[in-house]
Amino acid sequence: MHNYYIYVAFCLSIKSDGPKSMKLLLFTLLICSTAFAELTAQTAAINGAWQLNEGDKTHNLLLTDGFYFHTIYQGKQLIMTQGGSYEIKGNKLACSSLFNSADSTKVGTLTDIPFSLTAGQLRLDVPEGRVNFKRIDEGKAPLAGVWRITGRMGDDGKINAIHQTGTRQTYKMLTGTKFQWVAIDPAKKQFSGTGGGSYIFKDGKYTENIEFFSRDNSRVGASLVFDGKLENGDWHHSGLSSKGAKIYEVWSKTAM
Template identity: 25%
Template sequence: MKEKIIISVAILVAALSNALGDHHKNNSHLSRVEGVWIEEKFQEPEHFKSGFYKIIAGGEHRVLAIKDGILQWMHGGSVSYDGKILTEKPHYSTKGNDFPGQTLTFSVERKSDYFDQKGIPGSGSFEELSEKWNKVGDSEDSIEGSWIRELDNGRIMVKIIVDNFWQWVAVNPATTEVTASLGGSYSLEEGVYTETTHFRSKDNANWELGSQWQVEAKVSEGKLHFSGENQNGNDFVETWEKLDHNNHRYQTITKGRASILDFQRWCNAHQGLWMGEVTSVIGEDAFGTKKGSYTAYWQFELLEGGRVGSSRFSGNGKSGVGHTYYDPAEQEIVQINISSDGTIARSTITPDGSDWARQTTHTKPDGDQSQLSSNLTIDEGKGNITILISGKVGNEQITGQKNVWHRQHR
């Protein structure tokens, strides 16, 4: 069932309006810090050719380091702001940048045309940071926001347009690495959109800085359409989808395939201590044969480095341990649980729309195996995970066994 990755664009954190329109009409606290900003110590007379920039638009953030028209490094992902604390969750970056999978929190106070950003003691990262970010430009164009599209080679393109600034990045969803990028300034006059390139990634060596791209631009039904003629004189239409974090559309949506972004989203959603009244769980020998229910607990944490999740289970007089990791070759999330009674459950997990599909090989201590299918629905707002499990264990047919877990704390 492996199909092409369908991209959409985050995670998960900032509440966005589904209505189209410019970012200034967003009534959330986040709108106060949306736009293009340059760190004061790196202020340059000519914008977007050199400097240290922070871009925030449509629930998406980026931090860019540019020198002489070459993108030195960057990271980007989802962002939220409650009026005091800015939370950045990088999901992709240039090679060698280890920010993806981390959560970065800063104290931010917006002033007139700048904001102060400071580290938070005890946050674990950038605690001594103290920066001043100055506003660059301002506009209220209908095409502003964050947009995504999929390339034929499976790369994800994420484009930000805000305050006369534009940038697209191409991301390898299996590694979260930014493989190519262009950016600069734009103008929009009577539907004619003109981009001027001021910087490029190191991989775009053949792209001429200062070159322009002119097309007609139109926003319709949540999509941004660019139309014009290509270099061969043929008509083309390039379509981008609107970013929508509320529906998890920032994450790569797949059927039968997962990305490292999905792994990060899975781990983030499972973090913490959980309690449930369960009939049985896939990691125990008696699964599918028990009646009634019992109280169980399990705890999940992402280990240092952000590549492996560790879990512990206890209930009904038994315990278990588990590990969750991402398999880049198979493009699957893999979970292995081992119970104190000797039962082993090996599962592969992939996104299924906004839910998750889990396929499990259940191996009893005597070597008997069963195949189980599960549907998992995660309600992060309520802190619930609902699991429906089906399959055949021995002579027992299981259909839609329901376990509900409630988060106790992160």
């Protein structure tokens, strides 16, 4: 996407010395806009939640706003989770790793994964072989996106801004029906925790149904209900945490 804008800027910098130059410029812009439209359509097509069942293991793959999260769990046991950013380059997903709970040496590495879409399935050619993920949702919902916490209410009832310091990061991704949060530090190749499952957001109530939780798998199967609202593009989230502590948080969207 970024390359598209750079290329258009380059096209616009061409001096027009006559009708031929103008025609060439317009033709080039048409090619650029067509390529951009195709890229946008591809990105929208793979957005959402995907799932693969491997025996009694479940693979969740969430894709939205240039981020991907891939998680494997078995019953209540989290096996591993990994994720990062991606771009679509032709028929490949160009992935850059931000975290990997099973192998920290992979953080910061780049991987090109050939892919194709057919009849509600996402086919990936990974080093281990070809796999087919089944679509769970299309990533369309009011809360769909990738969020970072930017504010928290203090004891005085005022919302205090959270200013990011250091390299530690906390993300929460939501598709149409699935959610996952991760606490990571890419600079230190450190993974601190994750949790996820399905969610419902309706009539000002946000409900999470936990399907995996790295810090305490006894929480798997539990449902947490929060008050939620979108205000000026931010997500206000309040209620009781999994530990029973009162919270009021403000989350803002982010994208690669």
